[in-house]
Amino acid sequence: MLRTTLAVLLLLSGSWGLAADAPLEILEAQYGYLPKDEAKAAQAKTVDVTAKVKSQLKDGHLRLEVTNARFGDPLPNYGKTLRVSYKLGETERLILVPEGETLLLPVPVLKGPLKVRKAAYGDHDSGSVYDVTDDVKALVNGRTLKVEVTNDRFGDPASGVFKALRVEYSIGEIELAKTTYEGGTLVIEVPEEPSTTTPAK
Structure with missing residues (x-):
């Protein structure tokens, strides 16, 4: 019997090399409040969003922003998480993506320069926003962007x-997108690329 491996991945916290031709299958997706503290596990409240996630699968790839606008809000005023169980080839994996982040499957290897393409601040539901692209671009510090909202x-x-x-x-x-609510701190960090320098003997 083929033994599968279960891996928990947090998008943008690192990189994961994957076979590009391995078929991707979404097994289950839940969205809502998932406490990190096991003692509060009983307070978890999620909704099944498997069908919504599957509907975004195109040509073996998945790209979607994790927002209440897409999945609804099962527990207002709490930070939420998208939990997706999926199968890539013969391997089962699990990925947790915080509200406001972008889910990409297969998980790509993130390398290269960080570039801000567009930034807007305000009430996105009504369209009452300011274009703050230039302000945010000026805050990029090499491989990191950190700004209080x-x-x-x-x-x-x-x-x-x-x-x-x-x-x-x-x-x-x-290409990615990230949303952070007023009063929070938006942080984007590009993972360090592995060194190719050969140690001196």
Whole structure:
């Protein structure tokens, strides 16, 4: 019997080399509040979004932003996570993607320069946003982008409404997007590329 391997991957925390021709199959997807503390596991509240995730599978690849707008909000005012069980070839894997991040399957090897393509701050549901692309581009520091999401930094395009910063960016040829809500800190870090230097004997 073929023994499968279960791996837990956190997107953007590293890289994972995969065979490009291995078939991708979505087994199950859940979205909602998943406490990191095992003592609070009983407080978890999720909804089954398997069909929604499967519908985004195209030519053996999956790319989607993890948002309440796409999956609904099973527990307001709590940070949520998309949990996807999938099969790549004969290997079963599990991936956890935080709300606001982008899910890419197969998980690519992320390497190359970090470039901000577009950034907007405000109420994205109503369209009341400011284009803050130039401001965010100026904050890129080599392989890292870190910015506090506040009205003091970006202004207030929608007074009295809870706002968010959405950044479209690329790492090498891979296009991604990330959303962070007002009061939080948006952090994007490009994984260090393996050294090719041969140690001196």
